[in-house]
Amino acid sequence: MMQSRKSFRWGAPFRCFGIYGPMFAFVHLNDPFLGSAFDHQPERHPIKSMIKRLISVLTMIFLMVASCQRDFSPLSPEIVVRPAADLSQLSLAPIDSAYAFHRMSTPSVWDWDDNYVIKFSYQWRKQPDRFINIEQTITESFAMAVEFLRHQWENSSIYLGTPRPEDHPPIAGTISYQNGHCFIRDNIIIHCGIRNDSSVQDANVIKLVDELLLQSPTYRHSSALRPVIRKFAISKNPVPLRTDTPLIIDVVNPSGCGVVYYTWRFNPSFGGVLQEVDRYYFQSYMDDPMTIYLRLIAFNTCGFSSWAEIKIDVR
Secondary structure, three states: OOOOOOOOOOOOHHHHHHHHHHHHHHHHHOOOOOOOOOOOOOOHHHHHHHHHHHHHHHHHHHHHHEEEHHOOOOOOEEEEOOOOOOOOOOOOOOOOOOOOOEOOOOOOEEEEEEEEEEEEEEEEEEEEOEEEEEEEEEHHHHHHHHHHHHHHOOOOOOOOOOOOEEOOOOOOOOEHHHHHOOOEEEEEEEEEEEOOOOOOOOHHHHHHHHHHHHHOOOOOHHHOOOEEEEEEOOOOOEEEEOEEEEEEEEEHHHOOOOOOOEEEEEEOOEEEEEEEEEEEEEEEEOOOOOEEEEEEEEOOOOEEEEEEEEEEEEE
C-alpha cells in the first residue's frame, strides 16, 4: 500500500564531518592498533598491520555516521502520525481580533506514489482584500512530508524550483522554512499566506496553528486513521453502453475521523459516476465499447485515504 520516498539532507554530512573529522584524524593518528603516526619504525607484520588499520578505519566511519544521524536527523525524537486538525476552530484574536474565520474549501486530493495526499484549505478575513490563507496537507509520515514539500518547490512555476531557506531553530513544528511561511509538524505540512496586511507576520500565525496541532492525538502508524474499503464492485459486468449501473460500496471509517468523502479516477478517462443521495452509479455514456479501470478513493476528515479499483467492460 504505502510507498514513502526517503529524504536526505545533504548539508548534514558536511556539518557533521566538520565536528567529527578532527576527532577521526586524531584517533587515526594515535590508534593503538596502528601505532603512532610519527613512529617510522618498519612494520614486522605488514599484513596484520593492514588488517588492523582497516578495522580501525571502518570502526571510526561507523561511529561517525551513527553520531551524525543522531545529531543532525530532522526527525522528531519520537516518530508519530497526527490526524488533521480542525483549523476552523483556530482563533486569530491573539494576533488581530479583526480577523474572523471565513470559509473552508472542499478538500483536494493529490496523487503521490500510487497513494494520495489530502489538502485542506482555510481562510480568515479582516476585510474583503485583507485575508489569511492556511493550507494543511496530510501525508503518511514525516519523511513523506519532507519529500512532498520538496517536490512542490522543485515543480513550482512561481519560484522555478528555488529551494526555501530552513529556519534554525524552527519557528514552529519539527522543521520550518522562510521565516515561518511554512512548517512541518510530524506528518503535517502547513502553508501560511497573508494578503495585503503587513501588520501580521507569518511566524505569529503558524505558532498558533502549531499549538492547535499539538493538541491532536498521536499514533504510531497511519493505519489507525485510514478508512477501510471492505467492498467495491459493480452490480453487473459487462455493462451496456449509455446506461447507469449501480456500484456496490462498503467503507468503514475509524472512530473520530468524521466524514468519508469519495473521489474517482478513470483509466482511460471515459465514463462518470452519478451520486443520488447515498447511492452511486457508473455511467457508461460513451460512443464505443471499451474496458475501463475505475478507482475509488475514500478519504476522511482526518486526512487519510484508501483506494480500490475494479475493471469494467463496457459492451
